[in-house]
Amino acid sequence: MSSRNLNLAVVGTGIFATDEHLPNIQKIDNLTPVAAYNRTRAKAEAFAEKANIDKANVYDSLEEVFSNDKIDFVDALLPVQHNLDVVKLAVQHKKPLAFEKPIAANLSQAKEIVQLARSSDVPIAVLENWSFRKATKILKEEIIPKIGDIISFTYNGTGAFDEGNKYSNTSWRVKPEHIGGYLSDGGVHQLALLTDVLGPVESISAFTKQVREQSGDVDILFSTVQLKSKAIGTFTYGSAFGATDKNSFFTIFGTNGSIVYNFSPHLAKPTITYQTGSSKQSASEKVVIEVDEVNTTFEEFTNFAAAVEANDKSLVVVTPEKAFHHLAIVDAALQSSKNNGSNVKVELP
Ligand SMILES: NC(=O)c1ccc[n+]([C@@H]2O[C@H](COP(=O)([O-])OP(=O)(O)OC[C@H]3O[C@@H](n4cnc5c(N)ncnc54)[C@H](OP(=O)(O)O)[C@@H]3O)[C@@H](O)[C@H]2O)c1
Known part of the structure; x- marks a missing residue:
């Protein structure tokens, strides 16, 4: 069965986005990186070049990324104290989100993330590739x-x-x-x-x-x-x-x-x-x-892509609830x- 193409945005285009996420995303046939955001814009532009993302789709805010209808899901690799902000945006805009571990900077943020994810039908995954x-x-x-x-x-x-x-x-x-x-x-x-x-x-x-x-x-x-x-x-x-x-x-x-x-x-x-x-x-x-x-990064993106394609959060392997336990x-x-x-x-x- 052929899979529907999924457009994704990468937010936080630092070391791990460039060295690990991008090469693995590029190995998965139905994933296309189409947008990027980074606090320091020049780094998002350099990432866009590597990822064949049109410069016009380098954004200046997370809000612009999450409200864009052409983006099927967001891949977030921010310093972890910002994870709660991206989960709030994902739930608000009903935009599927995969974000890097640990789930949050502390347990109170992590609890809020779990509650938000429970309250929404949108697939939300914590990228704990192990x-x-x-x-x-x-x-x-x-x-x-x-x-x-x-x-x-x-x-x-x-x-x-x-x-x-x-x-x-x-x-x-x-x-x-x-x-x-x-x-x-x-x-x-x-x-x-x-x-x-x-x-x-x-x-x-x-x-x-x-x-x-x-x-x-x-x-x-x-x-x-x-x-x-x-x-x-x-x-x-x-x-x-x-x-x-x-x-x-x-x-x-x-x-x-x-x-x-x-x-x-x-x-x-x-x-x-x-x-x-x-x-x-x-x-x-x-x-x-x-x-x-x-290759565990490849596997986690394959899993998340399946959950997004089916619009079924029950397919997500590492849910916020599961990742909460590790931080707890x-x-x-x-x-x-x-x-x-x-x-x-x-x-x-
Ligand atoms: N699964 C794994 O094995 C693994 C391995 C490594 C990292 N990670 C995860 O990947 C994520 C990124 O880590 P990294 O090593 O790639 O770090 P990094 O190179 O510092 O990347 C973080 C990116 O976030 C941006 N940023 C920093 N402060 C920000 C702020 N206040 N608001 C918005 N953006 C901000 C940075 O932009 P600037 O250019 O402006 O600083 C940078 O591009 C982390 O969640 C980390 O835990 C996972």
């Missing part, structure tokens, strides 16, 4: 059912401070208005993966620390977590350390075996290793699966750390 990982599907559907009841887990995403990180000099990251700085910026991806695989988090006890002045806020997080399922585990996150390998792994322990998902970038391919059996004596041989991971976990961790590691319940929207 929710489109093939590994998640393999873990959930094929491997977890083999290891019995889930007892516990360790989730680790740690790495060395990267002086050459192309994102670190963006003004909104240097002086973050979003809670926990990098802990919400990148942390929501990690928490999307954890909760997509094992389900929602109920409460957390955490300690955070600021290692790098450049981070503008706390930048490492060590925590103990209880899930709604009552499984317990640890969540460790931060890339502010001295020289060390980037280690990204997720170990899951069950009554009948265990799983190690290793997606550290130094591996040629991510791997899922599992063994079954209820004890050391009954342990099976280890099985190693190499994961040919998909960061918020609870920050509160816990301020209270000397006391256990904090994760807020519901």
Whole structure:
């Protein structure tokens, strides 16, 4: 079945719009970028040139973009404290909207976004691309059912401070208005993966620390977590350390075996290793699966395009409600750390 062409506008034509969104949008046959907006107009013009957007369709305000009938949806990549404004415009103009993570700068803005999205039939998606990982599907559907009841887990995403990180000099990251700085910026991806695989988090006890002045806020997080399922585990996150390998792994322990998902970038391919059996004596041989991971940005735009084409918000995979949970976990961790590691319940929207 051929798909209807969808015209989209890109608002916030910074690094990620240029390096990641545009090349992926261009790979999807029925998506055509037709308009751009950026606070600094020259950057929107440079983006328009790359995207083959007519210069006449470089706009000077978000209002002009959202009120334009020729635009089928808006792709927003603004500093996250502006996400609430674009959601308000989307609902007001009944314009489908996909906007970048984290859902908002804080939980009160995030709650407002969830309420607005619930009040409208317009498809609204939060672009948390990690929710489109093939590994998640393999873990959930094929491997977890083999290891019995889930007892516990360790989730680790740690790495060395990267002086050459192309994102670190963006003004909104240097002086973050979003809670926990990098802990919400990148942390929501990690928490999307954890909760997509094992389900929602109920409460957390955490300690955070600021290692790098450049981070503008706390930048490492060590925590103990209880899930709604009552499984317990640890969540460790931060890339502010001295020289060390980037280690990204997720170990899951069950009554009948265990799983190690290793997606550290130094591996040629991510791997899922599992063994079954209820004890050391009954342990099976280890099985190693190499994961040919998909392009998650491509997948999230394909999903959103389908929701817009069908005008069906139920097709959206990462709804504001879902993304709220990931920011709420960061918020609870920050509160816990301020209270000397006391256990904090994760807020519901
Ligand atoms: N999914 C992922 O893996 C991933 C990775 C990276 C980024 N992102 C997300 O993508 C978004 C953009 O990040 P980025 O790294 O591309 O940052 P960026 O390069 O700073 O882009 C942000 C853009 O927003 C504009 N802007 C800044 N302040 C503004 C304001 N007050 N009002 C309106 N526009 C303003 C900037 O325009 P000026 O030129 O005027 O400064 C800039 O072009 C963020 O939401 C981020 O979380 C997601």
